[in-house]
């Protein structure tokens with residue numbers, strides 16, 4: 001039987017737990033100010049997965065304005081998924097997928113046409129998840145991460 005989790009917007013009191021998951025599950029860690037700023041500036045796109053009262057995953061994204069000569073109007077909004085993680089004991093339950101899908105739905109409501117992210121080239125689980133959701137690799141960014149690992153930039157049209 002699948003355990004029941006809910007995806008909901010992050011609240012101020014969730015941030016400590018989100019930071020804990022981030023430290024444990026990802027090599028890219030940020031200052032606590034960064035998490036609070038993300039919540040305050042882009043709270044519509046900051047989601048957590050809650051299972052039996054515990055936070056077991058999160059995703060946070062921001063919104064950026066992009067310019068393109070070939071689009072009309074030339075300015076459009078792009079979503080940038082900044083960080084996604086699910087606690088290791090709760091993986092393969094579609095929590096990562098649900099966090100991402102909820103983010104995409106929210107972005108669409110805000111008129112965001114395209115979403116992108118960076119992922120380590122050796123992070124097979126995440127790359128597979130993103131491909132399943134419809135993302136494709138746009139380019140490889142050499143030495144993107146602090147330890148010298150390259151990133152793939154992956155993106156997807158939302159509508």
Ligand SMILES: CC(C)(COP(=O)(O)OP(=O)(O)OC[C@H]1O[C@@H](n2cnc3c(N)ncnc32)[C@H](O)[C@@H]1OP(=O)(O)O)[C@@H](O)C(=O)NCCC(=O)NCCS
Pocket residue numbers: 025026084085086087090091092093094095096097098118119120123124125126128129130132
């Ligand atoms: C990547 C991550 C968020 C996936 O979360 P999750 O909740 O386990 O993912 P889901 O259950 O939604 O998986 C959906 C699909 O992604 C792929 N996938 C997920 N984990 C995988 C793994 N370990 N190996 C291969 N494919 C995997 C599969 O296609 C999976 O579908 P399936 O279970 O039907 O085969 C999780 O592994 C994680 O937190 N990793 C550490 C942090 C991280 O790498 N974040 C992303 C940084 S860019």
